Amino acid sequence: MLNVAILGASGYTGAELIRLLHLHPHVRIAALSAESQAGQTLHETFPHLGQLPNQTLVKIEDIDFSAIDLVFCCLPHGTTQSVIAGLPTHLRVIDLSADFRLRDPAAYAEWYGHPHQALSLQEEAVYGLTEHARDAVGSARLVANPGCYPTASLLPLLPLVKQGLLQTDRLVIDAKSGISGAGRSVKRNLLFTELDEGMSAYSVSRHRHTPEIEQGLTDAAGAAVQVTFVPHLIPMKRGMVATIYASLAAGASLADIRASLSQAYQNEPFIELLDSQSFPSTQAVRASNCCQMGVYAGRREQEVILVSAIDNLVKGASGQAVQNMNVMYGWPETMAVDALPVYP
Numbered sequence: 001m002l003n004v005a006i007l008g009a010s011g012y013t014g015a016e017l018i019r020l021l022h023l024h025p026h027v028r029i030a031a032l033s034a035e036s037q038a039g040q041t042l043h044e045t046f047p048h049l050g051q052l053p054n055q056t057l058v059k060i061e062d063i064d065f066s067a068i069d070l071v072f073c074c075l076p077h078g079t080t081q082s083v084i085a086g087l088p089t090h091l092r093v094i095d096l097s098a099d100f101r102l103r104d105p106a107a108y109a110e111w112y113g114h115p116h117q118a119l120s121l122q123e124e125a126v127y128g129l130t131e132h133a134r135d136a137v138g139s140a141r142l143v144a145n146p147g148c149y150p151t152a153s154l155l156p157l158l159p160l161v162k163q164g165l166l167q168t169d170r171l172v173i174d175a176k177s178g179i180s181g182a183g184r185s186v187k188r189n190l191l192f193t194e195l196d197e198g199m200s201a202y203s204v205s206r207h208r209h210t211p212e213i214e215q216g217l218t219d220a221a222g223a224a225v226q227v228t229f230v231p232h233l234i235p236m237k238r239g240m241v242a243t244i245y246a247s248l249a250a251g252a253s254l255a256d257i258r259a260s261l262s263q264a265y266q267n268e269p270f271i272e273l274l275d276s277q278s279f280p281s282t283q284a285v286r287a288s289n290c291c292q293m294g295v296y297a298g299r300r301e302q303e304v305i306l307v308s309a310i311d312n313l314v315k316g317a318s319g320q321a322v323q324n325m326n327v328m329y330g331w332p333e334t335m336a337v338d339a340l341p342v343y344p
């Protein structure tokens with residue numbers, strides 16, 4: 001059995017990891033950490049997990065890591081890098097925070113407002129967008145699990161940009177997220193009364209997932225790519241849709257776009273390419289590790305619209321993390337991760 005610890009287990013991504021991992025035949029959840037909620041039991045923290053064996057959530061410093069093989073890190077960005085730097089080096093780590101996603105330390109400092117505290121670990125980290133990084137993830141010690149908006153954006157875009165089918169100077173990503181994307185800690189602007197029956201854009205052109213998306217697209221294009229990225233919060237608990245406006249490269253057609261995505265993802269259990277009469281929706285991926293995507297013609301010549309939908313807590317976080325763990329240990333990628341949604 002693989003002994004895993006979940007650091008930051010009292011948050012939303014921690015809850016999803018516990019929900020998924022308890023079904024895994026090769027995994028034992030050996031330790032759960034919390035900060036302000038340390039000392040509570042799992043059943044107190046998450047009544048919906050009351051059927052699982054109970055255990056107490058402890059502070060990170062109270063975990064005996066000598067008995068642990070793999071750590072899932074669900075901590076706030078900035079915290080993670082100092083915590084991981086202090087862990088024994090025999091541990092493999094899947095980090096769900098943003099701390100190890102940006103390769104360029106200057107970009108990290110610019111977007112996160114402080115110098116990176118664990119540069120050697122950042123050099124070692126592998127960016128774990130599973131469908132595009134299997135070989136590297138398989139041998140990695142430290143996997144930087146992608147952000148939710150980058151997952152929803154890069155999955156449809158990477159094959160197309162790699163093949164030069166889109167004009168990369170005209171990419172506009174208009175994305176909407178459910179509120180759980182902001183985590184479980186109490187914040188006034190996330191109160192029900194502030195959010196219900198409303199919708200707003202935020203961090204326009206300065207959201208921290210922008211450089212992560214640009215890093216992936218720049219790698220794929222082999223030249224610097226900048227995007228316009230506008231996130232929105234909408235009053236639902238979970239789910240995310242990215243609507244991407246692009247222009248076809250000279251000589252490329254809509255059929256080429258569809259063929260490229262179809263070829264890239266034909267054997268992928270977690271990617272569903274819809275026909276042009278169907279549209280990705282958060283309902284269709286709720287609690288599933290699936291990314292639905294569709295390709296649509298714009299009204300103007302050369303215009304193409306891509307739409308993708310994921311569950312931010314599953315394919316955008318904990319589901320992809322378990323998928324990555326399965327790759328790291330050579331198990332079937334779908335083990336304990338479901339592509340089927342919960343409905344309604």
Ligand SMILES: NC(=O)c1ccc[n+]([C@@H]2O[C@H](COP(=O)([O-])OP(=O)(O)OC[C@H]3O[C@@H](n4cnc5c(N)ncnc54)[C@H](OP(=O)(O)O)[C@@H]3O)[C@@H](O)[C@H]2O)c1
Pocket residue numbers: 007008009010011012013014033034035036037038060073074075076077079096097098146147148180181182183184185312313316317
């Ligand atoms: N939510 C999403 O959709 C999503 C998607 C992709 C990636 N992520 C990333 O994944 C990470 C976790 O997200 P989340 O939504 O699960 O966050 P969350 O609900 O706010 O949970 C954060 C966890 O970290 C613990 N924590 C907070 N400050 C700490 C500290 N100083 N030292 C040790 N532990 C501390 C909290 O413990 P207490 O509650 O006990 O204080 C809690 O267990 C974040 O970096 C986030 O950006 C989130």
